Amino acid sequence: MAVGDMVVGLDLGTTKVCVVIAEVTAGDGRRVIGVGHTPSDGLRRGVVVDVQKTVQAISKAIHEAELMAGVNVRSVCTGITGEHINSLDSLGAIGVGGGIQEITVADRDRVIDAARAVAIPFDREVLHVMPQGFSVDDRRGIRDPVGMFGVRLETKVHIVTAAVTSVRNICKSVQRADIEVSDVVLESLASSRAVLGEEEREMGVCVVDVGGGTTDIAVFDQGSVRQTAVIGLGGQNVTSDIAICLRTGWPQAELIKCQHGVVREDAVQPGDKLEIPGISGRAPTSVGRTELAAIIEARMEEVFSLVLRELHRYPRTQSLGAGVVLTGGGCLIEGAAELAEQVLKMPVRVGVPTGCFSGLEDRLMDPAFSTAMGLVLMGVEELTGSARYDDLANPRYEDVAGRMKGWIEALF
Ligand SMILES: Nc1ncnc2c1ncn2[C@@H]1O[C@H](COP(=O)(O)OP(=O)(O)OP(=O)(O)O)[C@@H](O)[C@H]1O
Ligand SMILES: [Mg+2]
Numbered sequence: 001m002a003v004g005d006m007v008v009g010l011d012l013g014t015t016k017v018c019v020v021i022a023e024v025t026a027g028d029g030r031r032v033i034g035v036g037h038t039p040s041d042g043l044r045r046g047v048v049v050d051v052q053k054t055v056q057a058i059s060k061a062i063h064e065a066e067l068m069a070g071v072n073v074r075s076v077c078t079g080i081t082g083e084h085i086n087s088l089d090s091l092g093a094i095g096v097g098g099g100i101q102e103i104t105v106a107d108r109d110r111v112i113d114a115a116r117a118v119a120i121p122f123d124r125e126v127l128h129v130m131p132q133g134f135s136v137d138d139r140r141g142i143r144d145p146v147g148m149f150g151v152r153l154e155t156k157v158h159i160v161t162a163a164v165t166s167v168r169n170i171c172k173s174v175q176r177a178d179i180e181v182s183d184v185v186l187e188s189l190a191s192s193r194a195v196l197g198e199e200e201r202e203m204g205v206c207v208v209d210v211g212g213g214t215t216d217i218a219v220f221d222q223g224s225v226r227q228t229a230v231i232g233l234g235g236q237n238v239t240s241d242i243a244i245c246l247r248t249g250w251p252q253a254e255l256i257k258c259q260h261g262v263v264r265e266d267a268v269q270p271g272d273k274l275e276i277p278g279i280s281g282r283a284p285t286s287v288g289r290t291e292l293a294a295i296i297e298a299r300m301e302e303v304f305s306l307v308l309r310e311l312h313r314y315p316r317t318q319s320l321g322a323g324v325v326l327t328g329g330g331c332l333i334e335g336a337a338e339l340a341e342q343v344l345k346m347p348v349r350v351g352v353p354t355g356c357f358s359g360l361e362d363r364l365m366d367p368a369f370s371t372a373m374g375l376v377l378m379g380v381e382e383l384t385g386s387a388r389y390d391d392l393a394n395p396r397y398e399d400v401a402g403r404m405k406g407w408i409e410a411l412f
Contacts, residue, residue: 007383012040013043015212021066021071034065062179082166090116128189130158130160188230195353206311211234211328214233261333263293264339323346332368
């Protein structure tokens with residue numbers, strides 16, 4: 001990849017479509033040169049439900065980013081999420097050859113192939129196959145076995161699959177906006193790339209991206225992805241609870257949430273009142289802020305309880321030394337981190353995409369931009385060859401990109 005080459009990340013969120021264009025600068029640096037951001041109305045809980053509206057939003061966001069950067073976008077690395085995402089762990093083992101042999105890149109690929117050989121239903125596609133470490137004979141916890149001597153090579157991989165129809169709807173929407181899809185990446189992995197430090201990945205950490213329609217989870221331990229999950233609840237559920245309970249319109253409920261919302265009742269002064277506009281010309285009503293906080297707290301507590309349930313599926317949850325990193329627009333609500341700490345019983349910090357690019361505008365240092373920034377960062381690392389072997393940009397991932405071409409060709 002040469003200086004001046006560019007990479008484009010497209011975050012197809014439930015509430016907004018966001019495009020970030022970055023270019024490679026001298027010394028393997030990277031700089032954001034264009035940003036496009038538009039409300040999205042064609043997705044529900046992370047999944048495309050209206051192709052036409054999605055195409056319009058993609059075209060608008062791309063156009064905005066192109067104008068800012070002064071370039072034409074031809075291909076994008078896009079995110080995917082939704083309750084259709086599944087994941088599983090699988091083991092594989094091979095013999096390294098006759099006698100004691102040096103393990104080669106081909107052996108490493110062969111053992112990953114052996115581990116990924118699981119029956120995948122015809123309506124699902126493999127998105128990512130991520131090695132979680134290798135064993136050579138009886139030595140465990142080896143990150144990359146190439147160059148070591150051994151007889152038997154084993155690995156465990158984390159496999160992420162998606163519904164073929166959801167992937168195709170995303171690819172179709174992007175293609176209809178006259179853009180090619182270079183990669184499709186699980187959104188929680190992209191967000192994690194933007195907000196996590198290397199040390200946190202090693203110590204063990206859970207990233208929780210509270211979006212509008214979904215809450216996406218990714219657990220890292222000893223440097224590798226250990227677990228991924230998607231919960232079909234997010235900030236939009238909080239907004240609709242407010243709209244229903246306080247009998248007001250959706251846009252008003254959204255405004256009230258963002259301007260006056262607090263997650264914990266005890267953080268509000270007793271007696272604080274708010275005027276809630278009535279629906280279709282009805283008279284406004286006066287509501288206590290504690291009542292608003294109680295509505296928000298109930299839903300956010302449900303979200304974090306479901307996160308806890310997912311976390312309990314990972315056997316080493318207690319050893320996640322770096323705790324939890326909250327990101328996504330849904331965590332901007334005041335008191336979200338404190339409630340998460342209380343429910344998850346782990347230290348929680350809010351993660352914003354910083355430090356990955358030079359000249360970052362203030363508006364991008366926002367948890368809602370973590371996915372877009374992560375997508376573009378992963379794209380740059382893939383092209384510059386600076387991605388970690390056990391990250392997404394591994395040789396296995398090229399197979400997925402190849403298959404993705406097949407999906408796209410199948411659309412025409
Ligand atoms: N200041 C704020 N206070 C409270 N909530 C906020 C604030 N700003 C944004 N949100 C909420 O964040 C949510 C959107 O977050 P985000 O942009 O990460 O979602 P998305 O990427 O569009 O959706 P998803 O990832 O679920 O597909 C909305 O529900 C919005 O109400
Ligand atoms: Mg999102």
